[in-house]
Amino acid sequence: MKNIDKRFAGVHALKGVDFDLYAGEVHALVGENGAGKSTMMKVLTGIHPKDSGEIFYMGQLFNPSDPKHALEMGIGIIHQELNMMDHLTVAQNIFIGRESTKGRGLFLSEKDQNRRTEELFRHLNMKIDPTERLGNLTVGKQQMVEIVRAVSHDLKVLILDEPTAALTNAEIDELFSIMRDLASRGVGMIYISHRMDEIARITDRVTVLRDGEYVGTRNTTETSKEEIINMMVGRVIYEEPKQKSNVPQDAEVVLRVRDLNSGRMVRNVSFELRRGEILGFAGLMGAGRTETARAIFGADSIDSGIIEVKGRPVTIRSPMDAVSHGIGYLSEDRKRYGLALGLSVSENAILPTYESFVKNLFVQSGRIDRVVGEYVDKLNIKTPSLEQLLKNLSGGNQQKVVIAKWLIRNSDILIFDEPTRGIDVGAKSEIYTLMNELVKSGKSIIMISSELPEILRMSDRILIMCEGRKTGELDISEANQEEIMKYATMRN
Ligand SMILES: Nc1ncnc2c1ncn2[C@@H]1O[C@H](COP(=O)(O)OP(=O)(O)OP(=O)(O)O)[C@@H](O)[C@H]1O
Numbered sequence: 001m002k003n004i005d006k007r008f009a010g011v012h013a014l015k016g017v018d019f020d021l022y023a024g025e026v027h028a029l030v031g032e033n034g035a036g037k038s039t040m041m042k043v044l045t046g047i048h049p050k051d052s053g054e055i056f057y058m059g060q061l062f063n064p065s066d067p068k069h070a071l072e073m074g075i076g077i078i079h080q081e082l083n084m085m086d087h088l089t090v091a092q093n094i095f096i097g098r099e100s101t102k103g104r105g106l107f108l109s110e111k112d113q114n115r116r117t118e119e120l121f122r123h124l125n126m127k128i129d130p131t132e133r134l135g136n137l138t139v140g141k142q143q144m145v146e147i148v149r150a151v152s153h154d155l156k157v158l159i160l161d162e163p164t165a166a167l168t169n170a171e172i173d174e175l176f177s178i179m180r181d182l183a184s185r186g187v188g189m190i191y192i193s194h195r196m197d198e199i200a201r202i203t204d205r206v207t208v209l210r211d212g213e214y215v216g217t218r219n220t221t222e223t224s225k226e227e228i229i230n231m232m233v234g235r236v237i238y239e240e241p242k243q244k245s246n247v248p249q250d251a252e253v254v255l256r257v258r259d260l261n262s263g264r265m266v267r268n269v270s271f272e273l274r275r276g277e278i279l280g281f282a283g284l285m286g287a288g289r290t291e292t293a294r295a296i297f298g299a300d301s302i303d304s305g306i307i308e309v310k311g312r313p314v315t316i317r318s319p320m321d322a323v324s325h326g327i328g329y330l331s332e333d334r335k336r337y338g339l340a341l342g343l344s345v346s347e348n349a350i351l352p353t354y355e356s357f358v359k360n361l362f363v364q365s366g367r368i369d370r371v372v373g374e375y376v377d378k379l380n381i382k383t384p385s386l387e388q389l390l391k392n393l394s395g396g397n398q399q400k401v402v403i404a405k406w407l408i409r410n411s412d413i414l415i416f417d418e419p420t421r422g423i424d425v426g427a428k429s430e431i432y433t434l435m436n437e438l439v440k441s442g443k444s445i446i447m448i449s450s451e452l453p454e455i456l457r458m459s460d461r462i463l464i465m466c467e468g469r470k471t472g473e474l475d476i477s478e479a480n481q482e483e484i485m486k487y488a489t490m491r492n
């Protein structure tokens with residue numbers, strides 16, 4: 001790709017960017033949120049027409065007319081946002097658009113689809129039932145299905161746009177072994193990720209974009225995490241674990257949960273959250289951390305247990321109840337639960353507070369702009385205007401809008417479920433700073449995170465879960481990765 005230029009209304013997304021890919025290599029494309037990575041890949045697959053520049057594919061000038069054309073030519077993409085049909089089965093999702101065989105007007109029968117899907121899974125060593133409805137799978141499993149769909153085509157180029165954001169460590173290992181297999185067969189892969197450790201593990205070269213501009217390309221073995229981050233953000237960022245808790249022993253308990261049971265994944269969970277505290281929830285995927293959060297937020301029903309907010313027992317039957325008690329929840333699955341992609345930045349940001357912006361039946365749009373604008377600045381949300389539709393923002397910036405939403409609601413108890421997933425290193429440290437400011441101002445945070453360095457860096461105290469139960473609780477001063485893993489794998 002040579003000298004690629006692309007503008008959207010108000011945004012110069014790509015400014016003469018160059019990029020090349022060899023057969024059989026894994027080439028990382030990195031950069032901060034909004035740097036232009038996804039746009040570059042959408043140009044390559046014919047989703048967005050480029051304004052200028054040239055693409056050469058197998059030595060020939062190439063002008064993809066749409067993603068279907070690109071796919072027929074052997075270029076497939078797995079998008080950052082899941083792109084599948086919840087109500088269809090796994091097999092139907094894999095064969096969608098390919099039901100008829102070679103123009104003979106014949107449809108691949110349901111049975112054949114299931115059989116071929118099963119073969120694919122067996123070949124890739126995956127255990128997913130082809131007849132299961134997609135919507136019943138975890139986000140991680142859905143992502144694996146999307147990956148299998150892409151590799152089921154005969155590809156020369158595969159683009160993976162943040163494929164691991166929702167995957168468990170075991171699923172990431174699976175993905176990487178699939179990728180190594182593809183590479184050995186000559187497939188070139190473009191790998192977009194914000195996780196530096198993955199880039200070191202799986203890629204051969206790294207290309208960095210910043211603000212729509214090409215910064216440079218390095219061989220992975222000849223560069224370092226520090227150099228890449230420096231190229232991305234133009235400064236060096238240090239991440240150090242917290243040494244001791246910032247919360248006094250006698251701080252007020254703002255949330256007390258006793259013997260909480262909900263569904264199969266939350267069993268007799270008890271804990272306390274103090275004012276000004278960041279309580280880390282550690283554990284492996286499927287430990288029941290999200291389910292615990294959802295029960296407290298009223299998104300899932302509670303079977304038994306007591307929840308007290310500031311010393312008073314409360315009844316929470318719906319998210320509305322939780323919000324009225326000052327609890328805000330930033331979901332890990334933001335696309336499904338956290339965001340209205342068809343609404344603007346402003347509309348999303350004031351969703352739970354809308355009424356407070358109406359006075360005598362008039363919407364105070366000036367005040368909305370002022371408040372939302374303040375948080376857009378504070379969180380450094382990259383958007384050309386407050387009216388921009390959320391779906392036009394880059395993935396990480398969408399995430400910051402959800403955070404803004406709960407901050408504007410002024411919730412005292414914030415549950416952040418994987419708050420930095422899909423967020424670039426620069427924005428990540430901004431979000432950490434923001435969380436620290438929040439607790440300093442008297443708010444309390446539960447932070448669910450699967451990244452141990454993040455848990456160790458942010459938490460005052462750490463609660464560890466395994467298979468729906470609390471298996472341990474550690475003060476930050478006594479916590480380390482080994483200790484946390486010991487409890488995280490403590491099966492009943
Ligand atoms: N359809 C669109 N309409 C208007 N602006 C867009 C559109 N798609 C992307 N943009 C803008 O183009 C810029 C680049 O966005 P892009 O999605 O390529 O970023 P990214 O590098 O993939 O970021 P992230 O890591 O957050 O996914 C951003 O400022 C974004 O808001």
Ligand SMILES: [Mg+2]
Binds near residue numbers: 037038161394
């Ligand atoms: Mg992107």
